[in-house]
Amino acid sequence: MSALNKIARTMVSNRRGILAADESIGTMSSRLEQVGVEPTEENRRVYRELIVTTPRLADSISGVILADETFRQKLSDGRTFPQYLDDIGVLAGIKVDTGAKPLAGAPGEKVTEGLDGLRERVAEYVRLGATFAKWRAVITIGENTPTDRAVRANVHALARYAGLCQEGGLVPIVEPEVLMDGAHSLTRCREVTTFVLQVLFAELDVMEVELDGIVLKPNMVVAGADSPEQPSVEEVARATVETLRATVPESVPGIAFLSGGQRPEVATAHLGAMQSLDPLPWELTYSFGRALVGPALETWRGDNSKWTAAQDALSERAVANAAAR
Numbered sequence: 001m002s003a004l005n006k007i008a009r010t011m012v013s014n015r016r017g018i019l020a021a022d023e024s025i026g027t028m029s030s031r032l033e034q035v036g037v038e039p040t041e042e043n044r045r046v047y048r049e050l051i052v053t054t055p056r057l058a059d060s061i062s063g064v065i066l067a068d069e070t071f072r073q074k075l076s077d078g079r080t081f082p083q084y085l086d087d088i089g090v091l092a093g094i095k096v097d098t099g100a101k102p103l104a105g106a107p108g109e110k111v112t113e114g115l116d117g118l119r120e121r122v123a124e125y126v127r128l129g130a131t132f133a134k135w136r137a138v139i140t141i142g143e144n145t146p147t148d149r150a151v152r153a154n155v156h157a158l159a160r161y162a163g164l165c166q167e168g169g170l171v172p173i174v175e176p177e178v179l180m181d182g183a184h185s186l187t188r189c190r191e192v193t194t195f196v197l198q199v200l201f202a203e204l205d206v207m208e209v210e211l212d213g214i215v216l217k218p219n220m221v222v223a224g225a226d227s228p229e230q231p232s233v234e235e236v237a238r239a240t241v242e243t244l245r246a247t248v249p250e251s252v253p254g255i256a257f258l259s260g261g262q263r264p265e266v267a268t269a270h271l272g273a274m275q276s277l278d279p280l281p282w283e284l285t286y287s288f289g290r291a292l293v294g295p296a297l298e299t300w301r302g303d304n305s306k307w308t309a310a311q312d313a314l315s316e317r318a319v320a321n322a323a324a325r
Helices: 003-012 023-035 042-051 068-072 081-087 120-130 148-169 185-204 235-246 264-274 290-298 304-324
Strands: 017-021 061-066 091-095 100-102 110-112 131-139 171-177 254-255 285-287
Touching: 003 061, 003 091, 003 131, 003 171, 003 254, 003 285, 017 042, 017 290, 017 304, 023 042, 023 171, 042 068, 042 081, 042 304, 061 068, 061 081, 068 081, 068 091, 068 120, 081 091, 081 185, 081 254, 091 171, 110 131, 110 148, 120 148, 131 148, 171 185, 171 290, 185 235, 185 285, 235 264, 254 264, 254 304, 264 290, 264 304, 285 290, 285 304, 290 304
Parallel strands: 017 061, 017 285, 061 091, 091 131, 131 171, 254 285
Antiparallel strands: 100 110
16 A cells, blocks of 8 residues: 555545635635634634644544645644644645636636646645645536636646645645536536546546545535525435446545535535445545534634634534544
8 A cells, every 4th residue: 555545545534524724815814704803814823723623623534624824823832733633643734726717718717726836835845744735626517617628727737736746745635626606407517527527537547646546525416506406415415426436436545525615514414315325436525614614613703712612513513524424
């Protein structure tokens, strides 16, 4: 078993999932403002400390994805975030993309950037304690989207990122997110997700990425948030698993779903329903952000007298997702 394969398997094993706490400074600041907290660097640090110091976090969480700012910050006791996570038996991950930007010649579509200097940044993050990384591509479903251009540009970047990570010793989380924004049907989401994953794995093959040393982080196959016809939990589970069976090689150790804006309870229910289907060749787990930490932020709201209650809210969601596995 290679070192990358061992890390990837650790990330998706023992019913645990991956916590995405890698919001950009702008996104995290906006979320703090929404709950009445001043969006300062220190408040972002304190909030992330609340998250990672949640008691028994390692029982349900195998790894935490951090943003560059947080990766370099320290907890109140002087330890860096990666050092603290290592001490409690949780892997430290790092978001390495620099965000989705408008794609030339494709109105309304984006391509994720951040490849420039990535080899050097990977080497630095490894020195600072990272064991895995994340890169998110976003695919929009619309009347005339996604275009072939947008899909291929994004999966090409994902494959190059994955190769650079593995070269530098990091397990890449490969995240091609088909957004649930819009009024599209479950069938349309399935069609687009199938195409995206087919093109993705073809590109990973071209780049000679070791599939047993990655974790795939896809969307679940759901109807658009504005669709008048919302499928049942069982329909989502079945469509998602059938899509994965048709596209994902068995050598991939695990699939860690993103929540994609689903309500926390709904995302958990979908994950649980998938586990009851026929035995699958990969581990199915979760890599949730808002669906895990949203209730904690709503509880805390900058009031440290609610610190414990906020951590309890996070723990409740993490335990529920572990149980769903």
